[in-house]
Amino acid sequence: MNQAWLPDAFADCVLQWFACHGRKDLPWQLAPTPYRVWVSEIMLQQTQVAVVIPYFERFIGCFPNLGALATATEDEVLQHWSGLGYYARARNLHRSARIVLEQHGGELPEQLEWLIALPGIGRSTAGAILSLAYGQAHAILDGNVKRVLARCFAVAGWPGESRIQKHLWALADELLSAAARAGLQELHLKHPNWPGTYNQAMMDLGATVCTRAAPDCNHCPLSRHCLALMTNSIHQYPQPKPKRPLPRRATRWLLVQDPDGRILLEQRPPSGLWGGLWTFPEVSLQESSAHWCELHLYQTAPRVEKLPDRQHSFSHFHLDIYPERLLLKSAISQLRDSDRHLWVALKRASTMAVPAPVKAILLELLAMAKASKNQLLDCCSHRPA
Template sequence: MTAAWLPEAFANAVLEWFAHFGRKNLPWQLEPTPYRVWVSEVMLQQTQVAVVIPYFERFMGRFPSVSALAKAEPDEVLQLWAGLGYYARARNLHRAARVVIDQHGGMLPQELELLMALPGIGRSTAGAILSLAGGQAHAILDGNVKRVLARCFAIAGWPGASRVQKRLWVLADDLLAAANRVGSTQMQPGRLSAAGAYNQGMMDLGATVCTRTAPDCDPCPLSRHCLALGTDSVRRYPESKPRRPLPRRATRWLLVQDSDGRILLEQRPPTGLWGGLWTLPEVALQESSADWCAQHLGQAANRVEKLANRRHSFSHFQLDIHPERLAIAALADRVGEDDARLWMALESASKMAIPAPVKALLLELLAADL
């Protein structure tokens, strides 16, 4: 803590701002059960609120409880997640729900360490669940909070670096303790505890005021003592992750259609890239798509059409996609490899649990065939 800010003054400024300007009507805030807060926090990781809201509402409509989620098939969960990206979040959510049923009597644990032992729940997510749904005093450190703290206290370095992250956690803990000292620690009907209000206020400040690209410093309750603002260096913080050129990979995707116009889909292994999702068959660029049809489908392609190449960027590499459209005779609904391949009408296939670039290709194909 710097001399410019006493912890209580910082916490009080956030609490007062949240009381007047904080977000209080998001879907997961209207009924902040541990389960609903958990699902929302997982969805909000690296995803904006406006994008999350319709996904959250559909997810809750289909899986209103931990029990409902645990009973679901992985494919159902992934289908509702399709388009949100970072699919490991959905797989971990599903796995964790089953652990909660099997080991915790169907109730999310109310202890930080037990929550963090569940798949996909780190310290910040656990802190959010316990403070926002249970009123407990646990700090959070999501991307929004990191940005507010890095700017207010001019913390150099990339927040993901271990050294920087440790410093941010110390600050987050100290400031949350101050929030408990200056705010009410009693839970009241319809109101957050001091810890919950402070945590939500920090997230809201980062999401709506202290934004990444267009911070609005004038109405910020922390601007008077913000070290970054005082030195005209707001955009310097937080520092970006040191960039390295993303490696590039290339693949050929096969849009195989039978004589009825159905498309062939393959289910990926449960772990790894797009784990558990349905995708298009793919081969290496040096391999022949016609040979693939002969080997895996037992017949030659009647027609092979090259489509426009495209690129899909992941956080750790870029994928150059070379799609080809192939026509073959009709086959059975499922094709070998333990039902890991199936034929579907093009419109139905586009609604499956498929990655975004696959969906884009199928929708293009559907539009072209109309």
């Protein structure tokens, strides 16, 4: 540890900064129940605050408490998560709510090990819930806190590496526990619920001052003791993940529409990529759309239109998407795999639990349908009587 720091002084310095500059009016801070803190912490994993806020407000509006979430269907939960990404978070949140309702009487556990046992809750998320909602002294180590600690104490290496992460956890634990030992009574007097306030302050410091690309060292409460700043090496910490070229995958999406303009959607398996969400039927580039139609719809599409190609990037690969619009001549009365396929009006489809690239295409189809309708009305209005 940086010998220039006494651990309790570190916490007090961060808390004083937070009192003047920290964020105190985020939606989940206004009524910090364990449930609201939990939902916000899951949403904030790998997602910025500004993006999370509207999703959080809509989600809480639909599922105001743990019981409402636990008794909802997975499709309803995914629908309100649609566009936020990393959908395993939503599925784990839903599974955990049901477990808490069945095994803990609907109340989130107040024990670290019980929280960590729930799907989707790791040590840092559990620490955030216990400190922010229950006032318990548990450290956290999200991306923002890792960056603050790595710079202040010049911790070399990529934080995702087990050895480096272990070092950062040791720092986080020592700063929190030593502060509690050395000045618990004083900290409580100056900062009610100080463990939660301290953890929030560390997250805010990383998010608003000690940022990744343009840290504002002139306004950082830790600047006088930051080893990275002392050695003019701020941008060397934390070290980025070793780069490897992301692999590319390709797929053809079939945008099948019946004569009424309804679109055919397919529900993906519950686990894996976009698990449980509704997408377009897809085939490999080697398989023809005509063959798929014959196999699943028992007819061919007389009209096929190629839409512009597009790309969607995930954390571990790039997906090249080749969409084809297939316009059927007659409505389908018989459909193979009807339990996971659904004919839906375009407008309704765009509000379902669909991934972002699917929603973007649905909105394009809606715009095309509207333009076509307007063009038809325009022609009719100019037709001679």
